Amino acid sequence: MAELRTEEMVLNMGPQHPSTHGVLRIELVVDGEVVVDAVPHIGYLHRCFEKHAEAMNYQQVVPYCDRMDYLSSMSNDFGYVLAVEKLLNIRVPERVEYIRVIMTELQRIASHLVAIGTYGMDIGAFTPFLYCFRDREMILDLFETTCGARLLYNYMWPGGLSHDIPPGFVEKTKAFIKHFRPTIKELNDLLSYNEIFVRRTANVGVLPAEVAINYAASGPTLRGSGVKWDLRKDDPYSVYHKFDWDIAVGTGEMGTLGDCWDRYMVKVWEMEQSLRIIEQAIDSIPEGDVQAAIPKRVRPAAGEVYVRSETARGELGYYIISDGSQNPFRVKARAPSFVNLSLLPEISRGYLIADMIAIIGSVDIVLGDVDR
């Protein structure tokens, strides 16, 4: 029997596969069902955002930012306008800051709901997915009443916002919070603490903290490994310092610290924290004109800036070089999904194909963000 020849099999997962969350191809080398190596191949959604940006003026870049991480467009815009405003050295009215924070946190919840729902589906639980989408729909409705768009908003402009919040927005947001709090508990009962779910995700895809930092992981992927690190607190921007909330970190409660369950659960806890931020912000939005600080013409002095902000997926950095003209000389987007995906081979070796699905889902990538 010892002489029996066995061979490793190369299995192409994707670009069309139900669980790669988009057009991602992973070349799996498998021994039976055990993953020996995993090589991600990306670029199927590459639109060269950075090239586009060089041909646009600063305001025109915003819609392109929307389209990178299409599940959290608000956060993408937020990072970009922060960078441009820093380059221009302008301050925006308080009201704008508050609305931006509220929108970004709502977006974070919406984005996490997709991540959690699809993750449940990856593990085989179909029903939580639809519950999550039902609640996400309410957030999208809020966005729609504000700026008319449901997915790609073009809402935040350098210096201000495209629209002020409509009448009734505050009440609707409060109603959403009231509805959503109990739903998180329901979600936990149905999925997060489900025995099968825990067995599928605990002790799988363990990412130690030092490896995560070396790979420059960020967002829930980094926090799942127990690193208490959130740019909203550790490198504060906008008005985040005014609110009282906690950073959700993985605890290793169900298995090893940094496993898939931790990465998943951090997202659930983050939704609760986002609710806390929204609750505090929604009651204290100052009065003001949201378009008062919008410059007539965006023409920053020559210089460069790297501004990072925390999106639902992690650190989104914009490196913008200005040569003093209307168009940016160079825009580099440091996409969180791109960096987080690069550590996939590191955490997937030695697990089963079924675990591979759990690992990809827990890293929570959006291919629009990976490929830009």
Add this chain to the structure above:
Amino acid sequence: MNANEIHEKIKAQFPEGIIEFKSEGVVEPFIVVRPDLIREISKFISEDPDLKFDYLMSLSGVDFNDGNVGVVYHLYSMQRRHRIVLKVKVAKDKPDVPSVESVWKSANWHEREAFDLFGLVFLDHPDLRRILLPDDWDGYPLRKDYKVQEYYHGMKVPY
């Protein structure tokens, strides 16, 4: 540590390594270093107990449009909570930069991206392939003098 102190620290270790240091009149201070020393400098600043730059936030290729291309490293220290920007410049016709993948793993894909879009060649990179574009694509799109190819596999490229 602020940028000046970081600069002093690196300068003490690599007296010839630093070409330019700018902290006045810019949004973010940066240090231009010699390309051939970038890996040694990276290794030093990531290991030095006072600097401890353990987090490579971003690695960007840049075409400076003066015959040079370059790489910009945005570094952060999770332990010491300070940041610095390193830059290297190399001639466009010989864009060789030592890879820092052995220092920060996250550089792996960033360097592949810079190779893909700027044609920067990272020496000793373990897997320097195109990452976003097809493997048989011509040219490096983010270079300022880039001209798209007319046809790609029979498909007209310029639209």
Add this chain to the structure above:
Amino acid sequence: MHNFITYYLGSGLLGSVVSSLLPFVWVMTYALVAIYLELKVSAHMQDRLGPMRTGRWHGWAQPLADVTKLMQKEDTIPAAADKALYVLAPVLVFVGSYAAYAAIPFSPAYIGSNINLGIFYIIAVSAIVVLGILMAGWASNNKWSLLGAMRTAAQLVSYEIPSSLAVLAVVMVVGSFNLNDVCAAQSGWFWNWFVFGKFPFLFITFIIYFTASLAETNRAPFDIPEAESELVAGYHTEYSGMRFAVFFLAEYANMFTVAAVASVLFFGGWNSPFGTFMSGPIWGVFWLISKGMALVFVQMWLRWTLPRFRVDQLMYLSWKILTPFALFNIFAVGLWMVLRG
């Protein structure tokens, strides 16, 4: 029943053909109902409505439309597939599931074949399904299909052991393999059903049997062979149109088979729950089908609630939990019978 039809038609051959087709009529009707039920049950569990337009009233015609679509679809056979096996596989899978219907006692009078080894026969012919699925996976010449087929083979073979052992406990109590006898042993009011503890331990037996039967029908949480998020669609990835429909039909037929067997073994089969009220050969069909459908509903309920196991956890559950428990259960039932004399 067979004798009656033969007598009525006056021809042995014709009688056999007709009586063997009768369950087919049922399977087709049932499949349509079950598909509709699955659509609606899943929809309402997920806070949505499900099909509402096809056929006007609550989308009742949706399964008909689905079947019509599947029949019209192009039948593709991959160029690299092993054609003969590829074509044969769905047939074999369906034959395996359908043959089991021969021994299901729909009522005291209507049973396809009232053989003494009824339950044994059902377990045996159901095993043909494994061959069909392996064939489908191998013949498709697709790595995902092959993985799915291998998983199925491992899963079905493993779970046949606890399910057979569970059945054995009931057989020991009744003293017969004949399913009509098993039903007869539970006659009277519903507290005489085995599941409600006419004999101790049989509730545990039911749980073991039901869990194992879920795995045997590849239903969630054991739908590992076709785990759509992992293996695309497992062994039937490459199948389309009618051939896919046959796999689908076989799965639904199987679901009812195990539900019917469970209701015969544990829920009194064709017995009315209320003693002699509404009992008799015709009501028997009604009761068996109602009980079967109730269990089918439970299967759907579980499917839309639970996540999926991983392949090694599945094996763990079978070999380290269900099988030892089933063995212990047989021992306990035997001991109890000996002590009671």
